[in-house]
Amino acid sequence: MILAVLILLVAQLAGEVTARSLGLLIPGPVLGLVFLLVALLVFPRLADVVRGTASGLLSHLSLLFVPAGVGVVAHLDVLGANAGPLLAALVLSTLLAIVVGALVFVGVARLTGSGADE
Template sequence: MILHLLVLLAFQLIGEVLTRTLGLLVPGPVLGLVLLLAFFLLVPKVADAVRPTASGLLSHLSLLFVPAGVGVVAHLDVLGSNGGPLMAVLVVSTLVSIAVGALVFTGVARLVGRRAGG
């Protein structure tokens, strides 16, 4: 299990180092996750070995939201003074995210449909 956690954290570290070194706009953990996915596709045995540890982490994912909740409570004054604009931004960004997700899904479905049928 420790080795599997080391693999996950190593790819996050690699992503952070690449992002900061190259000045990329992509967050380090996101880049690390993409690199981890590529590694898993190239070496499926590692993906199978890491799967139980990753599933265990995901089952306790809700614990990672506790610091965010504490941060919101700690800054209730900011939330109170800027509540309206923050709520508007949250609603608009959620709607945009859903729309973009639907458009991407539709585009991928069409691509896959063309390849399968054509």
């Protein structure tokens, strides 16, 4: 387990160092995840080492949302004062995401030739 945690942390550290040293807009942990994916593809046995620990971390992923929930509760007055604009932004962004997703789906279907005409 310690080796698996070490592998995960080294991947995150490598991503963080790379992102900061090159001034990339991609967050370090995301870049570290890409590095980990490449390492898992190059060294398939590494997946067996990391699998158990990664599954354990993923099963407790909901704990990472506790700080966000505390932040929401701590700032309920600010959220209440701005409820209208926040609700409008939430609804409009959701509708926009659905429309863009549908348009992309239709565009890809046309490009690949798999459409409703079949």
